[in-house]
Amino acid sequence: MSNVLLPLGSSIGILGGGQLGRMIAMSCIELGYKSFVYCPQGDNPAVEVSSQHIIGDWNNNLLLNKFISSVDAVTIEFENIPIEVIQKVEQKLLVYPNSKVLRTSQYRPYEKKYAKLSGIDVPRWWLVNSKNDLEFAMNELDGKGILKTSSFGYDGKGQLKITKKDTPDKIWEIIKGKEFILEEFVNFNSEISFLICRRKNKEFCMFPPTENKHKDGILNKSIAPADLSEETWLSGAAKVSKLAEDLDLNGLLAVEFFLLENGKLLFNEMAPRPHNSFHWTMDGLSCSQFNQLVRCITGVPFGDISISSSWEMINLLSENFSDLTKYYSEKNKIYLYNKNGIKTKRKLGHINRLIN
Ligand SMILES: Nc1ncnc2c1ncn2[C@@H]1O[C@H](COP(=O)(O)OP(=O)(O)O)[C@@H](O)[C@H]1O
Ligand SMILES: [Mg+2]
Numbered sequence: 305m306s307n308v309l310l311p312l313g314s315s316i317g318i319l320g321g322g323q324l325g326r327m328i329a330m331s332c333i334e335l336g337y338k339s340f341v342y343c344p345q346g347d348n349p350a351v352e353v354s355s356q357h358i359i360g361d362w363n364n365n366l367l368l369n370k371f372i373s374s375v376d377a378v379t380i381e382f383e384n385i386p387i388e389v390i391q392k393v394e395q396k397l398l399v400y401p402n403s404k405v406l407r408t409s410q411y412r413p414y415e416k417k418y419a420k421l422s423g424i425d426v427p428r429w430w431l432v433n434s435k436n437d438l439e440f441a442m443n444e445l446d447g448k449g450i451l452k453t454s455s456f457g458y459d460g461k462g463q464l465k466i467t468k469k470d471t472p473d474k475i476w477e478i479i480k481g482k483e484f485i486l487e488e489f490v491n492f493n494s495e496i497s498f499l500i501c502r503r504k505n506k507e508f509c510m511f512p513p514t515e516n517k518h519k520d521g522i523l524n525k526s527i528a529p530a531d532l533s534e535e536t537w538l539s540g541a542a543k544v545s546k547l548a549e550d551l552d553l554n555g556l557l558a559v560e561f562f563l564l565e566n567g568k569l570l571f572n573e574m575a576p577r578p579h580n581s582f583h584w585t586m587d588g589l590s591c592s593q594f595n596q597l598v599r600c601i602t603g604v605p606f607g608d609i610s611i612s613s614s615w616e617m618i619n620l621l622s623e624n625f626s627d628l629t630k631y632y633s634e635k636n637k638i639y640l641y642n643k644n645g646i647k648t649k650r651k652l653g654h655i656n657r658l659i660n
Contacts, residue, residue, distance in 0.1 A: 309603030310376050312336040315355065316601055317375030317397070319389065320382030321348025323641040323651060324578045324594075327586070328381055329354040331594040337602060342371045349641045350381065362386045372396050377601050379555060380577055383410055384456055398504075400555030400601050401576035408551065409574050412454050412485050419571040422547045426571045427562070432484040439472040441486040448489035451475070453482055459649060460521015465489070490570060492562035496530050497581040498544040501596045501606070502553045510541050511593065512611040514581045516560070522649055526581040526617045527659070528588060536567050543569065556597050558582065580619065580651070587637045587656040588615035614659040622650045631655050 310316075316332050318325045321343030329339035329350050338355040341348070344362065351357045356374070360367035362385065372378075378393050379400040387410065390403040408414045416426045430441035432451070442449075446468075453462035466475060466486075495516045502508035515530035516523055532540070544559050551557070558579030561569040578593045585592040591599070591607025599606055620628060622645045631638055640653035 310337070310601070313338065314376040314602065315340050315374060316598065317342065317371060317378035317393075318350060318354070319343070319378060319380045319385050319393075321346070321350040321357070322381055323349050323643070325350030325381035326353055326641060327583075327592075327594045327639075328379065328578065328597060331592065331598045334595060335598050335602065335604060337598060340371065340375045342368070347644045349643050352642065362389050365392075368392065379597065379601055380406070383458075383575055383577065398554070398601075400597070401557070402552070402554055405551045405553055405555075405557070405576045409576050410455055412452060412457070412573070415574055416485075416571070418551070419547060419574070422543070422550045424543045424547065424571045425568065427488045427490050429485050429487040432479070432486050435472060435476045435480075438476055438479075438486070442466070442470070442472050442475070445486060445488060450487050450489060451479060451484045452487060453484055455483075459523075459651075460518070463521060490562045490564075492570070493565055494530075494563045495572070496532065496540065496561045496563050496569065497526075497558055497579060498540050498561070499556060499558045499579060499582050499593060500544050500548045500553070501556050501593075501600050502548045503600055503603075504554045506549075507606070508545060508548065509596070509606050509609055510545065511582060511585060511589075511609055513537060513540060514584070516581045520649070522621065523580050523619055525619070526584060528582075528584050528615050528617075529611055532563075533567060536563065536569065540569050547574070555600055556593060580654075581617075583639070583654050584615040584617040584656050585609070586639070587658075588613070616657050616659055618655050618657070619651055620653040620655065622646070622648055622652060625652050628653075 315338040318341045326349045332339040341350045341354040341357040377398050387407050408418050432438045449466050451464040498513050499511040512529040514526045514528040517525045557576050559574045560572040582593045589609045637656040645652050
């Protein structure tokens with residue numbers, strides 16, 4: 305294995321301790337590597353399956369330095385890690401993804417501008433920093449829209465739907481104090497995600513696209529492969545590989561699109577990490593998204609990701625966790641994250657199921 309960058313047994317640092325980190329750490333073990341999780345105090349399901357961990361704040365330089373000196377490369381499992389942390393790690397080690405990619409995806413205005421620059425269509429949107437901005441944007445919008453916080457939004461959090469009946473005065477009272485974007489409401493046919501894995505040497509692989517069904521802004525179910533015409537499939541894949549190229553991506557990049565009636569794809573958002581909508585890859589492909597990421601980081605050849613059957617993934621949230629008893633007795637693969645389920649809409653696990 306002369307092209308392997310990191311020898312077997314090397315340690316992969318993972319920033320963040322959530323379920324994505326848990327599944328990355330498990331893939332490190334599968335491939336003969338060690339994992340080292342760094343995360344702040346909280347419910348951290350990655351910790352119990354990692355080789356080593358440090359619980360520390362993002363601004364604890366002493367602990368961060370200890371982490372940096374103990375690992376051979378670093379990845380993230382959570383987008384909102386302060387960019388300064390990534391820049392600090394980057395001085396010593398390769399980070400997957402690099403700080404440029406992460407900075408772009410942390411801030412909705414940047415990711416939309418970047419997607420547009422890369423030649424991808426995005427919904428109409430306006431930056432809202434003041435009541436004047438809001439009045440102007442609502443006037444231009446002239447219909448339904450969605451306000452989204454510029455940063456830190458996930459699982460539909462930090463979003464507010466607005467209609468023609470709403471007044472800027474009323475809405476401003478609700479949102480003032482934070483920066484938002486107002487986005488036109490898209491009457492899409494379906495939601496589709498693409499996932500690419502790309503190495504620094506430009507070698508890349510594209511996972512089969514997935515169709516996603518959301519409930520209250522949070523992913524409920526994914527079906528793969530998405531039922532797309534060949535033209536839409538190829539055009540989506542071309543858009544995502546161009547975006548990855550432009551960003552000089554190293555690691556994974558998931559891109560969420562709205563599919564319109566006319567077959568066109570409209571950019572929604574991107575995430576440079578494993579994505580919930582590709583958890584089915586753990587059973588549906590020879591090589592899961594987590595396994596491929598570890599291969600990418602370590603320099604091991606990419607695994608095969610051709611698809612031969614259809615799969616669905618269902619999220620187990622705090623709300624539908626009691627369905628678990630039913631899933632046990634059916635032909636499902638069950639993955640539980642061992643998380644505390646008291647908070648609402650928490651992702652506690654998922655199931656993968658062969659459709660045909
Ligand atoms: N402009 C829009 N028009 C219609 N639905 C939208 C729009 N933006 C978001 N949504 C719905 O809300 C979900 C969550 O929004 P998204 O922008 O992906 O935020 P998050 O970061 O929370 O995932 C989307 O998957 C989609 O179902
Ligand atoms: Mg989303």
